[in-house]
Amino acid sequence: MVQPEPEQGEPEPEARARLALEASGVAFTITRHGPVGSLEEAAAARGLAPDQVLKTIVVRRGDGDFLLVLVPGARQIAWPRLRHLLGVSRLSLPDKAVAREVTGYERGTITPFGALHAWPVIADARVVGAGRVSVGAGGHGVAATLDADDLLAAVRAQVADVTDPAE
Incomplete structure (x- = not known):
């Protein structure tokens, strides 16, 4: 299979994310927007509802x-449930x-x-x-929007109830 080339002038982390998205075979769109100060602003900039924005x-x-946890919108990790799921005490x-060293991406x-x-x-x-959702795409103000179930299949996610509403 021929790997697509990075786009001209695209920063390395963004290119790595885009190339991995392309290699996954899922349909996606990349959205670029300026700095945002809240979940609501990020969702609006991406044309989505806040619960459709996933934090990684x-x-x-x-x-x-390490592991990655996909957390929707205004929710937070429910640590006791995640520890129980993983069978660990800490x-x-x-x-x-x-975080940057183990993923190659900034928070x-x-x-x-x-x-990485x-x-x-x-x-x-x-x-x-959940329908259309958005995840980070390797750069600040850059997101990938794709179907939630396609995302889960592409990353072989284990699905579990591991969040609570944010306080």
């Missing part, structure tokens, strides 16, 4: 062992330098597509059947 959170399970969020741009390592992905159950 890097979680440390152990030394050198999980943590890595600092921004470690706010992280996507399960094109990460194919970490396992867990998606909150609310993502199933």
